[in-house]
Amino acid sequence: MATAATYLPSSRRLVWFSNPTLARFMRHKLAVLGVVMITLLVLACVFGPWLLPYNDLSIDVRNRFAPPLTGNHYLGTDALGRDTAARLLNAGRISLLVGFFAMLISTVIGTLIGVVAGYYRGWIGAALMRFVDAFLSFPSVFLVLVLAAFIKPSPMMITLIIAVTSWMEISRIVEAEIRSLRERDFTLAARMVGASNRWIMFRELVPNAIGPIIVAATLTIANAILLEAYISFLGYGIQPPLPSWGNMLNAAQQYLGKAPWLAIIPGLAITLAVTSFNFIGDGLRDALDGRSDLK
């Protein structure tokens, strides 16, 4: 009895992490930090604009270039006297949404193409993977810029353009995963009981590849946010007065000497979001790979 009692507290503490995947994720400190940062960022962007005293579009020319912590302008104001904090959080809504939906669309496209290529192999697989290679051989920034130059930029269009240029990595990962999974006995066993190809692909194989897909999707959000910032910075993305982190940077570059915070603040927001997603991706990769326990 005494021994049981002494062991109890530690085993109870372990209950929290009884799921080994969760336990491995929690051990990855940076990933946990990433989750905390992203949660705070999302909460701030969702609720912040309602709590701030200023609207992101209200111009106040008398208060141009106010430095941070001037009155109620916690992060200062820009060249038109608009509140930087309000613009940053509204920009965050757009940048994060664009990143999230671009990830969702590119994950769906990438998974579909990867699964079909990996499952059928042969000429279907070869044709699809050469298509992927062709897309990969364009530097995606230029591809995005060319597309953006022809299409009227709106947040939805920007999302689609980013999605169309960032699904290839996921395809390759999924294709490789499905190729190995389809050789496993349970695939044969599924054919054995009369399952159709579509059933085997999407009900038997994809659920087994969900780990790598999630990891790739997380890293894709980071890239999509970065890509949106690039093209908005270059003026082809989200158009002012609608704020995005990229076009805030663009607007700030003229005043770099006079009002450096205008560049530093959105720059920090981008860095924070991107590194957090990358940390989460790394953490998930380790957590979903059972072998990392052995290291």
Add this chain to the structure above:
Amino acid sequence: MNADEKIDVSGLSVAFRRGDGYVPVVHDINFSIRAGETLALVGESGSGKSVTSLAVMKLLAQAPKTRIEGSAVVADSNGNAIDLVAMSEQQMRHVRGNRVAMIFQEPLTSLNPVHRIGDQIAEAIRFHDHLSKAQARARALALLEQVGIPEPAQRMECFPHELSGGMRQRVMIAIALAMEPDVLIADEPTTALDVTVQAQILDLLRNLQKKNGMAILFITHNFGVVAEIADRVMVMYAGRIVEQGSVAQVLSSPRMPYTRGLLAAVPRFEHAGLGQGDLGTIAGFVPDPAAPPAGCAFHPRCAFSIAGRCDSLAPALEEVEQGHQLRCVRWQELPDNLAVVQGGAR
């Protein structure tokens, strides 16, 4: 096909494409299995046992990569004779798991690790029967009970890794039997299991067979298992049937030197600790199907081969007594006594 026969395979040959040509790996296999009968298919690794069963199920790569000839006739759900070899992939989907089912050697890897046991059985039923999820799950539960899984309701919610090897094989059997197939192909279903569990699984298969009268093709390399479960035995070597007959005929009076060699390689309790009766081994390996030896395929490894006869003439399948056939040009000259063979074949 007689009404009594559940499957009738005749002239089944399989060749794989290699380079420009085709390499024959299975030659002219003929067998049929009656209702309630178990036919064991025995041979070394690489002898063509699994290829034979996969060819019957049409689970080998498709036409240009493989060439399958002959026929494998079973009855469809309306009792009409259908030839599996001639069927399209689309048609085969309604046969697999429905008229002909199969269980595999590795119960661990044959179940999808991410789905619950109950769902896997229920979905297998729903491929063939238009049932609601709830109805299919009720059937799944009954099946789990039938294959002797304790607390089946709880087991329905388990993932494969939560069950032992024997339990998983029972689940595989439940899936295979879900549609009450006429024919069950069991590809070394007990090889990966403990001996005690092995015996339980064999018992289970025998009992289920008694109830539903299915025909079983049992692939194994274990003669202990053959003696336990089979009615007839077919010994395969280098893609050919080299000896076949009833279990009594083949196991107690094997004639073909290869069968004798296989039987001599079975460990025996009687010899334990006595320092006698060394295990027989058959020297050499199964020949490369691309370069088969001339004459009898077994002659390079055979202790009784004679130059000029065994290496020139490919032996035909000869009947030595009612129902007992073999391929060996010298079978009449060879000694009957197995012990002599054991020494000689080593």
